[in-house]
Each structure stands twice: as structure tokens, then as C-alpha cells.
Amino acid sequence: MGIYKNTPEVEVRERRLHSTLFYNGDAQDLIDRSNRKELVCKRGYYGQCSDCSEGCAETQTLFIRDAAVVGHAPIGCSGGSSTQNIMARNVSVSRNGVLHSVKYISTNIQEKDTVYGAAEKLRGAILEADRRFSPKAIFIESSCASGIIGEDLESIASVTSDELGYPVIPVYCEGFKSRLWSTGFDSAYHALLRLVEPAREKKKDVVNVFGFNGSDTFSPLLSKLGLKTNYVAPLASVDDIKHISEAACNTQVCKTLSTYITAVMEEEYGVPEVNAPSPFGISWTDEWLREIAKLTGKEEIVEDVIESEHKRIAPEIERLKKLIAGKRVYVISGDSFCHNLGNILKDFDVKLIGFNALHHDAHPDKEGQKNTLEDLVRDNGNIQNVTVCNKQPYQLVKIIKRLNPDLVIVRHGQVSNAATRLGIPIIFEGDANYSCGYDGAVRMGKRIYEAIRTKKLVENISKHVEFPYTDWWMDEVEDPFVFEGK
Ligand code: SF4
Known part of the structure; x- marks a missing residue:
């Protein structure tokens, strides 16, 4: 059975990856128990604090340069958006000097909306996002409140997308649906995949790097092999995301973040995933460069690059x-x-x-x-x-x-x-x-x-x-x- 399912939502991690929230032991035992599928995702007795899938989804959606995000949620769910804005501004300037501010509107669902419905509010917020930001795509983020009332996000997205002439895409990231807030990463990527188009041409020197909103440390590394870095999704444009299927391979800053999209990109678009750990520490950076070299035809130069980097x-x-x-x-x-x-x-x-x-x-x-x-x-x-x-x-x-x-x-x-x-x-x-x-x-x-x-x-x-x-x-x-x- 394929990894990607053409459904609005991706399956939560506790069912897809048998993830767990509690463990106490050593690394080898954790590996063994994971392999024996002994771990279960129990509910905690007491939670002092938490994150939520919505916040994880926003680590991607809020940083797409020409997209807007409408949170179909009570205002409290957007508590993290101002911090995200500070990060967006800091990193965008340090990366390429072009300031990025998040483009976010909340529908501010109220108690009475949960009784009488909030579809009109959502439609109004989408049109307001279009008026304020002139985006090339709008992501609608669900929340516990919109999920509980069963808001029909697909219909509203489809109708407003036709009206506006560009994609309006729901991101299903209700906090209550998964005990693993990392499910929100998968929700965001599942939504981004609705933008991706088949490759017009193959670019043998382009490497997709799936990651967070971070500084540009991959370009200096990949340029030593004569390769170009294509960061996805933070600080990419909607158009960049449409064409990620053209890259030679996919890699990632963190496997936890991008396990889903890299697997789907290989399955659906034939873009291979770099089968090495992410480049942290000298040994893993060596391994990562060698694997990328295999996928991009740079095997002849990679050993020289590694040797000279070690010396340096x-x-x-x-x-x-x-x-x-x-x-x-x-x-x-x-x-x-x-x-x-x-x-x-x-x-x-x-x-x-x-x-x-x-x-x-x-x-x-x-x-x-x-x-x-x-x-x-x-x-x-x-x-x-x-x-x-x-x-x-x-x-x-x-x-x-x-x-x-x-x-x-x-x-x-x-x-x-x-x-x-x-x-x-x-x-x-x-x-x-x-x-x-x-x-x-x-x-x-x-x-x-x-x-x-x-x-x-x-x-x-x-x-x-x-x-x-x-x-x-x-x-x-x-x-x-x-x-x-x-
Ligand atoms: S979506 Fe749910 S869990 Fe997440 S911030 Fe809103 S109310 Fe809290």
C-alpha cells in the first residue's frame, strides 16, 4: 500500500509511525522495543504544558513567502504567531536580505460560532487575507474548535479557490486529534503536496533541503560539490514549491520533521531521498555528502572535498x-x-x-x-x-x-x-x-x-x-x- 493517500488528511503519527510519548531506559533498548512494536502511545496522567499540531504546521506554512494563512480558530490558538513573526524577520534578513513577515489572519471563533457555524466568518477571513496580502496561495488551518463543529473546510476552500483563481488549501492540524504534536508537520506537508506539480524538466544540480526556518548553512556545503540548495518550505515561494519535483534529490535537517514528505516525494515523483543521517557531526556530514554525490553524479570529486574539509x-x-x-x-x-x-x-x-x-x-x-x-x-x-x-x-x-x-x-x-x-x-x-x-x-x-x-x-x-x-x-x-x- 502506498504512503500517500489522496485524502484531505494524513493519518496521525501514533497510528502511522507507532510513536510514543513516554520512555525511560537506554538507546539500544528503545531501538529493540521499537522494532518489536512494543511501544504504545499512552495518555499522560498530568500535563504541565503542551504544544499542538497547529504550531508545528505553522513552522512551514507561515514562512512561505507569498502565501497567507487563515487560522480558523479561537484567537488563543494564534498565540505563537508573533514569535514566529520575529523568527521570520530575523532569519529572512540573515539568509538573503529580503524581509519576510508572516501573513496571518485568525477567524477568532467565538462560543456562538460553535453553535451556529462559522463558515461565513471563514469565507470573510479568506477574502480579507486576499485583500490585505495579495498572496499566491492561502492555507486554512483548522483548530480544535473548527474540528469539533465539523466545519466543511474542503467546500469552502474549493469555492474560494475558484473565486480567487489560486489555491486555497486546508491544513488539518486540530490539536486534539493527535497526542503527537509532530503530526502537525505531516499535516502541513500533506497540504503542500497539493501544490506540487510533475517535473517540467529535471535539474541534476538542485538538492531540496526540507527544514525549519534557519540560517543558510547548507549552500556553502553543497556548493563544494557544485550543487544548488533549494530550501523547502520556509522562505520558499509558492512557485518554488510547485516545482520541487524537479530536484535531483531530497534531504532534510531533521528526519522527525520531514519523514513523510521525503517518502512521498520519492513514491509519487521519483525524487530520491538522501539515505544518510542529516549532516551533523563530521562522520554524518561525510556520509551525507557521499550519498548526495551518488545521486548527483559527483562521486569523482566527493572524496577530495571531504579530505580538504577535514584538513581545513x-x-x-x-x-x-x-x-x-x-x-x-x-x-x-x-x-x-x-x-x-x-x-x-x-x-x-x-x-x-x-x-x-x-x-x-x-x-x-x-x-x-x-x-x-x-x-x-x-x-x-x-x-x-x-x-x-x-x-x-x-x-x-x-x-x-x-x-x-x-x-x-x-x-x-x-x-x-x-x-x-x-x-x-x-x-x-x-x-x-x-x-x-x-x-x-x-x-x-x-x-x-x-x-x-x-x-x-x-x-x-x-x-x-x-x-x-x-x-x-x-x-x-x-x-x-x-x-x-x-
Ligand atoms: S488547536 Fe486546540 S490544542 Fe491547538 S492551540 Fe488551538 S485549542 Fe489548543
Whole structure:
């Protein structure tokens, strides 16, 4: 059976990928239990905070340059859009100097709309988005409220698309439908796939890079093989997305983000996925370049490129190693991105003492697709202290306190202060592209050195802050997952 189904919605991750939200053990055991399909996605006993599929969908839709987004939702669901706007403006300027601001309208669903319907409101918001932004496409994002009342987004999209003369596409990202907010990535990509057209020509030197809104670190790397980088979807145009089927191959910043679209692009359009882990750490960057070279006819030059890159960065790697080797680092991030960040550490003989993934996908979308947890164990040995917890500070604070690392690398701002409050320095990995490639590895080494030098400052901070937890929770309870599955 094919991966892509020509239906409005993509199946949620807990059914498609048998993803889980809770785990406590080690990396090899997690791999074994995933392979035996033993993991289940239990509902948490207590959730201190959460993200939602809608926010994950917006990491793609809000950053398409000439598209607008209509959130068919109560206004509270758009709470993250201003932060997304700050990111859009920062990254767009740093990437190519052309400022991008998000183009977003909320229908602001009210209680009475959930009784009498909100179709007219949605239609009005779509027309208002057209008037304000003159977009080339509009994405309608659903929400819990519009999902519960069963709003017929397909009909409204179809009628307004005919009127406006360009695509109006629903993105089904209701928060309540999936316990895994990463399902929102798949929802956004499923919607983007409705834009994609068959290739007019094949461009042998173009590589699609599926990723987040991040700085341009892939172009310098791929240009060494004479290849062009096509970032999808953040900061691409609607027209760029229509023609992604013309690229030579697809790669990604994070397998968790793009497992679905890369599998579908191969199945539906014959664009092969780069079968290597993402280029984080020297060994994975080598592997990634070799695989891309195979798919783009650059095999003759790739070994020279790798050799000269190794030579170029070797003095800096050695210098940094002397400063940071032996440090104990803990990583908190999304599933596959944990593995990316963890794999850089061995370049400096820094010890990965454990990591917490925000969820775990038991298997990929397509058989044979890379499993970065297996790659991490292959290259680094088994990793102890592996947990899966969806960003709950009350649990993470206990885990970090027990492990007492020299440094925490954390991808999500909401949990970074847990470490700081414990007097442990952090690196906040907000820009997902920043540490990729050979230069990214060097940057990470420098940042580890800079971060551990903040130890005295964060220890001072920790003396002046209190956690809102009882001594019973902090000191007496052994298992941070004691409530789960009960
Ligand atoms: S869609 Fe649902 S879960 Fe997501 S922000 Fe809105 S109400 Fe919350």
C-alpha cells in the first residue's frame, strides 16, 4: 500500500509511525522495543504544558513567502504567531536580505460560532487575507474548535479557490486529534503536496533541503560539490514549491520533521531521498555528502572535498578538543534532532551522557528510510539515560538534577530555564541549521566552550530562584515518570 493517500488528511503519527510519548531506559533498548512494536502511545496522567499540531504546521506554512494563512480558530490558538513573526524577520534578513513577515489572519471563533457555524466568518477571513496580502496561495488551518463543529473546510476552500483563481488549501492540524504534536508537520506537508506539480524538466544540480526556518548553512556545503540548495518550505515561494519535483534529490535537517514528505516525494515523483543521517557531526556530514554525490553524479570529486574539509577544520577541532574533551553533556530536543546534536559531541571527545526526546517514532514512513537512533548507537555506542517526555518541566528538572551534566543543549526555549535554575549552563539551539556541516561542528565546539564558562553566572542565578515544586517531588520521589500510565 502506498504512503500517500489522496485524502484531505494524513493519518496521525501514533497510528502511522507507532510513536510514543513516554520512555525511560537506554538507546539500544528503545531501538529493540521499537522494532518489536512494543511501544504504545499512552495518555499522560498530568500535563504541565503542551504544544499542538497547529504550531508545528505553522513552522512551514507561515514562512512561505507569498502565501497567507487563515487560522480558523479561537484567537488563543494564534498565540505563537508573533514569535514566529520575529523568527521570520530575523532569519529572512540573515539568509538573503529580503524581509519576510508572516501573513496571518485568525477567524477568532467565538462560543456562538460553535453553535451556529462559522463558515461565513471563514469565507470573510479568506477574502480579507486576499485583500490585505495579495498572496499566491492561502492555507486554512483548522483548530480544535473548527474540528469539533465539523466545519466543511474542503467546500469552502474549493469555492474560494475558484473565486480567487489560486489555491486555497486546508491544513488539518486540530490539536486534539493527535497526542503527537509532530503530526502537525505531516499535516502541513500533506497540504503542500497539493501544490506540487510533475517535473517540467529535471535539474541534476538542485538538492531540496526540507527544514525549519534557519540560517543558510547548507549552500556553502553543497556548493563544494557544485550543487544548488533549494530550501523547502520556509522562505520558499509558492512557485518554488510547485516545482520541487524537479530536484535531483531530497534531504532534510531533521528526519522527525520531514519523514513523510521525503517518502512521498520519492513514491509519487521519483525524487530520491538522501539515505544518510542529516549532516551533523563530521562522520554524518561525510556520509551525507557521499550519498548526495551518488545521486548527483559527483562521486569523482566527493572524496577530495571531504579530505580538504577535514584538513581545513582539523586545527580548530584539535584546539577545541583540548578545552572541552571529557565534559558531560545532556541533550533535550525533538526525536531525530536529539540524535543530530548528540552525534556532534564525539568530534570533541565530549561525552553524551543521555538525552530526552520530546517523542519517539518507532519506525519511519518508508522501509529502508534512515533511522538516526540506530546510526547514533552505531557510531557512539549505546547511550544511557534516554527518556521520552513531551517537554514537561516537572519531569525534566528531576532528570537533569540527577544527572548533573556540565552542560545541557536544548532545542526548545520553554524548557531551557530548568537547567539554568539548577546552575547548569545551556546552549539554546534555536536555529536548527546552525550546527550542520563541518563549520557547524566547529561552531558547536566553540559554543560548548563559551557556555561552560558561564558556570559561575548560572550558579549564582540558581541561588536566587526557587522551583514551584515540593521537596517531596524534588527529593523523595525517585522516578520522574511515576505518574505515567497510571
Ligand atoms: S488547536 Fe486546540 S490544542 Fe491547538 S492551540 Fe488551538 S485549542 Fe489548543
